[in-house]
Amino acid sequence: MSLKNYRTGLKKTSVNYTPLSPVSFLERTANIFPNYTSIISEKKKFTWRQTFERCKAFANSLKKIGIKTGDTISIISPNTYAMYEAHFSVPMIGAVLNTINIRLDPRTINYILKHSNSKLVLVDTEFFPLFKSSLKYGGIKLKIITINDDKRFSKNLKFGLDYESLLKKSKNKKDFIKIQDEWFPISLCYTSGTTGKPKGVVTHHRGAYLNSIFNQMVWNMKKNPVYLWTLPMFHCNGWCFPWTIAAVAGVNICIRKINPKEIFKLIKKHKVSNLCGTTVIINMLIEQKTKLKKKVSFMTGAAPPPPSILAQIEKQGFEITHTYGLTEVYGPAVVCEFQNDWKKLKPNLIARNKSKQGVKYPGLSNLKVIGLKNNKYVKENGKELGEVCMKGNTVMMGYYKDETSTKKTFKKGWFRTGDLAVVDKNGYIQIKDRSKDIIISGGENISSIEIENVLNKHKDIVDAAVVSKYDKKWGEVPCAFITIRKNSKLNDHQIVEFCRKYMAKFKIPKKFIFGKITKTSTGKTKKFVLRKLANQFN
DSSP, X not given: OHHHHHHTTOOOOXXXXXXXXXXXXXXXXXXXXTTSEEEEOSSOEEEHHHHHHHHHHHHHHHHHTTOOTTOEEEEEOSSOXXXXXXXXXXXXXXXXXXXEOTXXXXXXXXXXHHHTTEEEEEEEXXXXXXXXXXXXXXXXXXXXXXXXXXXGGGGGGGSSEEHHHHHHHOOOOOOOOOOSOTTSEEEEEEOOOSSSSOOXXXXXXXXXXXXXXXXXXXXXXXXXXXXEEOSOTTSHHHHTHHHHHHHTTOEEEEOSSOOHHHHHHHHHHHTOOEEEEOHHXXXXXXXXXXXXXXXXXXXXXXXXXXXXXXXXXXXXXXXXXXXXEXXXXXXXXXXXXOXXXXXXXXXXXXXXXXXXXXXXXXXXXXXXXXXXXXXXXXXXXXXXXXXXXXXXXXXXXXXXXXXXXXXXXXXXXXXXEEEEEEEOTTSOEEEXXXXXXXXXXXXXXXXXXXXXXXXXXXXXXXXXXXXXXXXXXXXXXXXXEEEEOTTOOXXXXXXXXXXXXXXXXXXXXXXXXXXXXXXXXXXXXXXHXXXXXXXXOO
């Protein structure tokens, strides 16, 4: 009877319900902090009022040139003010934003533009030749808008419409359209494509709104932070941080290229409080050997950082928050929450704890590691291996135009990540490998990440990647790709002797290949390429 009473006359109306959208953060901040700085790029500077007006102007321009609700808008750009603004102006009119990796090859860009059914593409002038090369593969017919952020590439302005000109022409800056359904797509992000063709991950307004807030929660971000864009916005929409920074009325420092010396200069100049990046960025900063006078919060993800690397970067003054996630879960979905008891530990043990991926983000309703054979939750003993599985409000809608892959990934009521992990006694997960990267040597499972962590402890090793290599006797054996420090004379015999101190003999790599290790734009090692290369060597 009581439930019936609660249901009678208590309805969802426009008075007590509004669909969640991260675009609302911009409106709120522009009204409350209109004169606070929103963006500082290499050439321009804006306030939050200006950013809001510019986004509304561009949204209105999109409507005028025929963009409709549900249309896909692509953008090929580094971290510029225009890239940031697109995260608001495009969803303002119910269009879907597709941020394209600027490091992709022309053929892949062609595939993404076609597969996404893009109606319009915004192209930074520096990358117009790349975009133009993608047209050679045919099948693309769309409107083009050029972004002239760097004057060195202004010659490319003769192609398409000019972004700034469109903004100036848009006199009618009406309020943006409020979305009617929070489960409406806001973004289409394509996976790194480390195996096969990239898949289009569709995310919605509700999930983007929630993960933006949870970024602030788990990172303990204060109001009005100064955020340096070292993480590409084309990667998982910058882990939802374009919307997070708007929510907390922060300052966005936009840089076109990653330069470690410049990063330290900008940190000092603008009193940067927060930045994100992969282990690739961390290694660049370590190479500079620069120590900060004031702590800077650094959120890292993608390839798991070895404890030795975390210990080094924290000595320089960066306070690390380790997260783990995927494009399919809006970026970060697991965080290594710091425990007060860890303060009593030695620095190397703290770093070891921080290297674990951790516990669920608030946006997940459940995070479990499920056994590969028995489909049961693994024991919390740090040994039993299983697949990381998730469910919750911040899991993607599915893969665009790929129902088969969506069903395969959403198997038995879980989002199956394909990542293998163990769970420690405190419930923290630790990634051991991708399921396809586990090395099975003579029936023994060998974690490539475990070997990489040992190799990265060596003072002369800058980077290490381990893959399987065919072996007539054992089936597979570990093969290590090594990048050593400049002027180092480190050889494979010395590395083997070093490894003997930390691992069983059967885990020690049987082959070492020295040189630079190629990565994806998101900092992930292209292990499928390395596996092919490894098998070319005796």
